[in-house]
Amino acid sequence: MTATTEPMPEAEIRCAGTRKDGSPCGVDPDLLLEDDEQPGVIHWCFNHHPAYEAERELARSRGGHSKAAKDRRSGSRFLTTHDLGDLETPADALRWSQVIAGSVVTGKLGSNAAAVALKALEAWVKAHEAVDLEARLAELETRVERTTRGGMV
Numbered sequence: 001m002t003a004t005t006e007p008m009p010e011a012e013i014r015c016a017g018t019r020k021d022g023s024p025c026g027v028d029p030d031l032l033l034e035d036d037e038q039p040g041v042i043h044w045c046f047n048h049h050p051a052y053e054a055e056r057e058l059a060r061s062r063g064g065h066s067k068a069a070k071d072r073r074s075g076s077r078f079l080t081t082h083d084l085g086d087l088e089t090p091a092d093a094l095r096w097s098q099v100i101a102g103s104v105v106t107g108k109l110g111s112n113a114a115a116v117a118l119k120a121l122e123a124w125v126k127a128h129e130a131v132d133l134e135a136r137l138a139e140l141e142t143r144v145e146r147t148t149r150g151g152m153v
Contacts, residue, residue: 017048077110079103079117093125 015025015032027045035042036051046052083103084096100117103109109117 013043015045015048016042017044077108078113079109087121087124090125090128093121093128096121 013029013032015027016035017025019025025045025048027047029043032043032045033049034040035044035049044050044052047056079099084099086092087096097118100109100114100121104111104114
């Protein structure tokens with residue numbers, strides 16, 4: 001790599017490293033670090049700076065360890081049908097909501113999974129209400145028709 005001794009204009013500052021395919025590194029200039037030996041002339045991103053190899057390796061190893069440890073600590077983060085019970089009535093839907101909320105508070109269920117479950121439960125309740133209203137309307141129409149035929153209207 002060849003570098004000039006003149007500082008680069010702000011608009012031309014880029015990482016001196018290259019990608020695996022040989023193209024220039026495209027990291028945002030705000031994230032670049034000046035070279036220790038030629039400050040203002042050569043800039044590096046964290047992934048290419050030669051002085052940060054040990055830090056990169058440590059970050060890679062910690063990344064996997066911390067995710068695995070988090071997964072082990074959290075245990076199972078889902079609910080089974082045994083936890084929730086049947087879903088056949090609005091009372092069941094209320095019980096499901098309570099179980100889901102309690103599971104989030106105690107850490108048994110993640111907030112993202114709970115949000116999805118509650119959204120699905122909300123759709124179930126709306127569908128149940130629509131079916132119930134349709135049945136009630138059909139019953140009322142039948143009564144009106146019987147009353148009209150009987151000459152009472």
